[in-house]
Amino acid sequence: MDPIILISLASVLLVGLVLLVFIDRKPKRPRGIYPTTRDANDPGPTGTGSTAVLDRPETDDAGPAGTAVAEPEAPVAAPVPAKDVVEAEESTAPELETPAPAAGRLARLRARLAKSNSIFGKGLLALLSTDNITDDVWDEVEETLLLADLGTEPTMELVDNLRERVTVEGSRDPQQVKAMLHEELVKMVDPTMDRRLDASRKEGRPAVMMVVGVNGVGKTTTVGKIGRVLVAEDRHVVFGAADTFRAAAAEQLATWGARVGVDTVRSYEDGADPASVAFEAVKTGIEQEADVVIVDTAGRLQNKANLMDELGKIKRVIEKQAAVDEVLLVLDATTGQNGLAQAKVFAEVVNITGIALTKLDGTAKGGIVVAIQRELGVPVKLVGLGEGPDDLAPFNAEGFVEALLD
Template identity: 65%
Template sequence: MSTSSLILIAVILAVVLLAALVTGVVLTRRRRISLTEPEKEPKGGYQADSGVTFATPEKVEHPVVERTEVDGQPGVGDDASVPRDSVKRGFVEVDLPEAASEVEEIEPTAGRLERLRSRLSRSRSTLGQGLLGLLGAGDLDEDSWTDVEDTLLMADLGAATSADIIATLREEIVSRGVRTADEARVLLRDTLVSALHPDMDRSVHALPHSGKPAVVLVVGVNGVGKTTTTGKLARVLVADGRTVLLGAADTFRAAAADQLETWGKRVGAETVRGPEGGDPASVAFESVKKGMDAGVDTVLIDTAGRLHTKTGLMDELGKVKRVVEKQAVVDEVLLVLDATTGQNGLTQARVFAEVVNITGIVLTKLDGTAKGGIVFQVQRELGVPVKLVGLGEGADHLAPFQPEAFVDALLG
């Protein structure tokens, strides 16, 4: 074989080997790609090894929720979209009062606070008995007066009210020549009654005038017992011979209208209600209109609870009042406060007073707190009288507030 033939064979072998090498590299790369990058699914689903085709989930387009406010006005109830950080509450289970087959007999309101005085035992042990023990011990030195001040502060009377009471006690002890425990008790009673300003008008203005019923708005934050208070107030008015119509303007909280309607049936009062989530101002308007047509003495309107820190919700409350006033004067705006909240209750009271001009305070759960001094402080801060106090869960445990009877209950 010639040299040229050998060279040709060598070249051919080299080309074959090179081609085989390149083919091997390509196959190896493809295998790596198949191991690291799964094959794309066919449109509409993917094929499992078993041959079963599973539908791939389609992308869900959520509809854009339209905001409910108009020109900055809030939406409905606590679900208002202004402000945006408002906490949305879910449905709340409410224990409805037992429905009555007929109108119930109601306990008389006269002297009710005196009959319920035992329910102030916690406040009595903290405030009344503590002060009597200190003042009846004889001559008081500065340490003793410090103890008196501490007792007043712990009972939630507040610094300003406590200072005024101490100044009066120190002056009167000298001028009256107080020496005995009985004399100290008389002095303390007079001082505490005076601090409650017994000359304030504590009547609930619920008599019709100018041919129209009196209108009472019941307002407050969530959870203080507005609906229950409205129902109990209806019992107080009916017991005093008034005819009442109830307006369920709390359209957001589940079962609020049912709860109020049950209270109304127990005293023979009609309840006006609207659709769940409806406009509370519209319900309030219809309530007053129906009350005028029916010729009742008083229309009680239960409003939705709202956080006093939420501007939009507070503006909505002002709207309810303005809408009602297109038909009749709002005679009372009763702010319901939980007596156990102390200073936070005062903060709430100030904000509500700025929005709707509070005319009276209803203090609930007064039987469950040792800080009965909140009565003194809320009146001093707002210049608004406490008109009603809640002293238990019973249907007739809402009592008209009487300064003398309250102080007597505190002192025992």
Template identity: 60%
Template structure:
């Protein structure tokens, strides 16, 4: 009897357990609607839409970054208006150079001390010794022969002498017209920009690109300053603002000659009008760096002839810039000067000195920090600005 009792008890426990399991499964089925895999919540972008995703072999979701917005392409200011701004800014700066010259020349009787004071003013303005002597000698002769004494007439004489020193007869146009090769192919004009550290070469290249774009030229930039990591980024930013492509290396310390060569080749392939090549700043007394600059020039000319070699000089350095100009001229054959930081300087006579030193003209001047503060150099506008007219 006791055995039958235990059998019935065991059967009851089994039945109760089976019933409990069935009830539990039924409840789960009603709640979940079947077996499922838990999905991670979608990642949303700023506008609330889920970004596209791609799956790896392991099934992990990889969220692709949203495509960047297309940058707004600027339209640079026309070049013509910049010439007027140059004269206005020089005049507003109240050039102590021009003011001192006019003050002395307007005196009733000019003594030798007065002429010495004039020559000193010219030297301080970095006109240079020989040019200063010539100007003083010419003024002395004209004042004595013509008997000029009133300030207006003296000012006219001074203006004419200064304009003659700056030499308006020099060709200051930029050679940016594409060439035709012997095989009939069109080659872009190539402009190489050189100079020492801190003169503003990269900024000048960016501003020059804006000048050319304002003239409806197709431009390619070459970031051959591979020693300064920020230089290529800076140049690329300048180019992007006006829709101009930049050829650069994907690593620091790359061969700058190779980057320059690739930029010129890209210009040929794209049918560009002009290729602007930026280079690293280098001291003129570093033979290795100057030799490298010569290499850049040689490599570029294997792809297309050089149209311009522009030397960027800081106008505030004065006579110190002449030694730089001399060495760069010997190594790469400078064809034109770009004077930066000219606005407001009392040392504008460097224009005369550097032209005499190299025998090449100042072609462009930097007027300030604005993106369109680069203008073609115009001798009469420059002199009138210095004299405050």
């Protein structure tokens, strides 16, 4: 056969095969791109401890309301929610932990506190129990109290009172000296201060608590532990994750809530407006008839005016719905006197009502309790004595002093 004819036939067959393949092949979407439609009542993204519904605005680019497009190789940021927050619904955690009762926590943790402050108590008792208390001994007593972060003014006051009593009573018996020291320290810590957390419903609305402080003091962990304290007292609690700048802060808080059945109001947008989250948290608490809404805020340095102004804004936005009943300042006890400068600025911006003192079982000195209360005029209400979930205790002046002198 003529080669030209053979080449022509082969070309025809090749074209036919190509056409056959294309005709038989069904059109496919690019891998990984699937438009999905969700009903407005259908739960959206779920965070630990809460079922969330994302309120998305209608946009021309995103298609009909509720439509989302996912591209695994090049993720596209989701549209900013209209309210920029996620509303919390009832937690679906199958098993809930039972927190330890709040009553008696400080007593159970007394050994830990006594161990960390043993030098303070033993040193003072040893000095005051000597046969001859000279001026040099009193200087050592004063130095011991200053090293315990008691502060200059309280130290001088305590030394003067002890010196007078020892002179008048003339006793060197260790038990009597311990009793005198105990009485004077209790006076310094001031058992008359109201240390109750304002966490009960009032006038048909939940109490609102803000938790503030600088970076790294353990605010989010403290919020989680406070939630456990209140759940142990059968309070209905709602968390507000208004720390929208630290990665995983909301997830961390939601995890704390999930353990004990506390709903967490949070945003899934990075850098969302913290005031909006706080507003929605209070709104959710009102709708659920909760006893208390606890709002966690981002850590901020006290010398950053714009961040402190933002803290004031969060409080003002919350107050559009309900008064802020409790503003708890979290302080790291190991920072000692350095924490007082932080406390002063926060007190000016948001009117601090109480102190939560963390890491008191570490290298902290017990005297910081007195110094803080004297400086701010507000009580220490909670103390953190360890890393465990129930290692946060309501503060008790008598129990605290007993632990120092144990």
